[in-house]
Amino acid sequence: MEFLRFLQRESGAIGRRIALVTLLGGAVSGLMVTIILGAASAATAQGESFRYLLLFLIALVAMMTAKRYSLRHTGELTEGIVERLRLRVADKIRRAELLFFESTGPAQFTTLLTKETQTISSTVSMAINASASAVMLLVAFLFIAYLSVPAFLLTLGAMATAVIAYRWSLSTAEPQLQQTLEMEVGFFGLIEHLLDGFKELKVDARKNRDLFDNHLRPLATKVTNLKVETNNSFVTTTLITHSAFYGLLGVIIFLLPRFAQAEGSVVIKISTVILFIFGPMAEVVGVVPYIAKAAVAIRAIETMESKLDDELSHVPTVNFADDPAPLPLREIEVRDLVFSYKNPDGTPGYTVGPLNVTIPLGEVLFIQGGNGGGKSTFLKLLTGLYQPAGGALYLNGHRLQPSQYHRYRNMFSVIFTDFHLFDRLYGLQNVDEDRLNERLQEMELDAKTSYYEGRFSTLNLSTGQRKRLSLIIALLDDKPILVFDEWAADQDPIFRRHFYEVILPELKRQGKTIIAATHDDRYFSAADRVLKMEYGRFVNGAPK
Numbered sequence: 001m002e003f004l005r006f007l008q009r010e011s012g013a014i015g016r017r018i019a020l021v022t023l024l025g026g027a028v029s030g031l032m033v034t035i036i037l038g039a040a041s042a043a044t045a046q047g048e049s050f051r052y053l054l055l056f057l058i059a060l061v062a063m064m065t066a067k068r069y070s071l072r073h074t075g076e077l078t079e080g081i082v083e084r085l086r087l088r089v090a091d092k093i094r095r096a097e098l099l100f101f102e103s104t105g106p107a108q109f110t111t112l113l114t115k116e117t118q119t120i121s122s123t124v125s126m127a128i129n130a131s132a133s134a135v136m137l138l139v140a141f142l143f144i145a146y147l148s149v150p151a152f153l154l155t156l157g158a159m160a161t162a163v164i165a166y167r168w169s170l171s172t173a174e175p176q177l178q179q180t181l182e183m184e185v186g187f188f189g190l191i192e193h194l195l196d197g198f199k200e201l202k203v204d205a206r207k208n209r210d211l212f213d214n215h216l217r218p219l220a221t222k223v224t225n226l227k228v229e230t231n232n233s234f235v236t237t238t239l240i241t242h243s244a245f246y247g248l249l250g251v252i253i254f255l256l257p258r259f260a261q262a263e264g265s266v267v268i269k270i271s272t273v274i275l276f277i278f279g280p281m282a283e284v285v286g287v288v289p290y291i292a293k294a295a296v297a298i299r300a301i302e303t304m305e306s307k308l309d310d311e312l313s314h315v316p317t318v319n320f321a322d323d324p325a326p327l328p329l330r331e332i333e334v335r336d337l338v339f340s341y342k343n344p345d346g347t348p349g350y351t352v353g354p355l356n357v358t359i360p361l362g363e364v365l366f367i368q369g370g371n372g373g374g375k376s377t378f379l380k381l382l383t384g385l386y387q388p389a390g391g392a393l394y395l396n397g398h399r400l401q402p403s404q405y406h407r408y409r410n411m412f413s414v415i416f417t418d419f420h421l422f423d424r425l426y427g428l429q430n431v432d433e434d435r436l437n438e439r440l441q442e443m444e445l446d447a448k449t450s451y452y453e454g455r456f457s458t459l460n461l462s463t464g465q466r467k468r469l470s471l472i473i474a475l476l477d478d479k480p481i482l483v484f485d486e487w488a489a490d491q492d493p494i495f496r497r498h499f500y501e502v503i504l505p506e507l508k509r510q511g512k513t514i515i516a517a518t519h520d521d522r523y524f525s526a527a528d529r530v531l532k533m534e535y536g537r538f539v540n541g542a543p544k
């Protein structure tokens with residue numbers, strides 16, 4: 001049912017057209033059986049035979065036309081569903097808050113957007129074929145009812161046996177399928193560790209063996225065993241269904257003539273119909289396990305979407321179609337700002353605040369403090385990436401409204417410690433390539449990478465070089481406020497000095513506001529002010 005509801009919702013006009021044509025095609029296939037049987041009984045009558053030949057040809061053309069239509073458009077439909085689903089969920093992900101994104105974890109998003117959407121789309125095409133077969137079965141059953149009511153009741157009995165058997169196996173299979181999906185999310189999480197931790201695993205055989213043999217392999221085996229178990233429960237059901245229909249055939253051939261006084265010709269016709277529908281019946285029952293799997297995938301995606309919807313209902317809608325106009329800025333004030341991470345059990349975890357600081361436009365502000373003091377958390381609050389639990393940000397004395405957060409965030413260029421380097425200058429339409437090349441030279445990157453046909457030739461750079469490239473990109477973004485989270489930590493003494501003594505003064509001259517988390521006390525003189533954070537709070541301002 002979930003699957004049908006999903007199809008109805010997601011398939012749109014093309015889906016309705018395919019459904020109609022497929023069902024008509026199925027009905028004509030069912031009628032084909034009656035035409036063949038009619039033609040066989042009228043084989044000796046010349047005129048009758050010609051009439052059946054004509055009907056046979058018309059039915060054949062209709063069937064093939066319907067088949068051609070549904071085969072040609074099924075790809076369009078299934079790929080369209082995958083595209084819409086992926087883009088819709090990806091669009092919701094990009095609108096979610098950072099905290100939600102961090103707590104969900106990428107493995108879940110990746111599994112749902114890749115493997116599970118594919119499971120759904122392949123099932124859709126199988127289900128379309130099976131639905132034509134289902135209609136054909138229906139027409140064949142009606143024909144059996146027309147030939148003999150007792151035979152029809154027996155057929156219904158066989159059908160009921162199949163339905164009960166499938167209900168039984170679905171009730172055991174569904175929790176198993178759900179468990180398989182959860183395990184696969186875990187499996188992809190381990191694959192992420194394998195890929196992200198490639199170097200660490202390469203140099204440590206024990207770690208490598210432990211991850212692979214004690215975690216990855218057992219999980220893969222568990223997933224396989226569970227899948228085999230689920231599959232086996234469907235094998236039993238398939239056997240029960242096939243036995244029910246063979247039993248039906250036996251009863252119709254051997255018992256019907258005795259107990260229901262059915263004529264030999266009727267028995268032959270009914271037996272032929274049953275033999276004729278064996279293939280379509282196998283197709284219909286064969287698709288059930290796939291539909292069960294797709295239903296679990298649909299439920300998982302719907303659950304994720306409803307979590308995303310719930311998340312998005314708490315944040316103002318963001319319009320990505322237009323570039324947000326910068327807010328007028330004289331100063332940013334952080335007033336009594338409080339924020340807590342949540343522990344896995346939902347209780348408040350590490351807390352920062354209350355934080356109070358006013359940052360005038362054009363100031364160079366350094367934040368220093370020990371590891372875990374809360375600097376990065378403060379920067380995420382300051383840049384509007386985290387929503388405070390208490391207190392607020394004020395712009396020029398006015399409280400920043402939730403609806404202004406999007407515009408506010410867009411005034412920042414931020415380089416976090418775990419920054420991501422994009423291969424292109426996304427968002428920059430008219431790249432000043434001369435300026436870019438000058439910067440590449442200044443950062444001694446011109447021999448390493450170049451900007452060609454809208455992308456950097458390589459991003460295989462050292463950590464310090466990657467950071468320098470991220471700095472170039474931040475400078476080209478030309479935002480009024482720049483935030484650096486320990487940018488210079490990976491730089492050699494020359495570039496560290498260049499950053500504090502050339503780049504920052506240059507930015508200050510341009511009127512930019514700079515907020516930098518740093519441990520480089522040698523260069524504190526480059527700041528207008530230095531604040532110290534400990535245990536999530538600002539303590540006495542450190543001397544410059």
Ligand SMILES: Nc1ncnc2c1ncn2[C@@H]1O[C@H](COP(=O)(O)OP(=O)(O)OP(=O)(O)O)[C@@H](O)[C@H]1O
Pocket residue numbers: 102341342349350369370371372373374375376377378
């Ligand atoms: N996503 C998160 N979920 C839960 N807790 C977090 C998260 N990110 C950070 N924390 C916690 O917040 C505390 C402060 O971390 P933060 O990164 O803000 O410190 P920091 O001052 O930038 O440290 P460092 O100098 O090491 O970069 C840490 O103790 C950490 O446990």
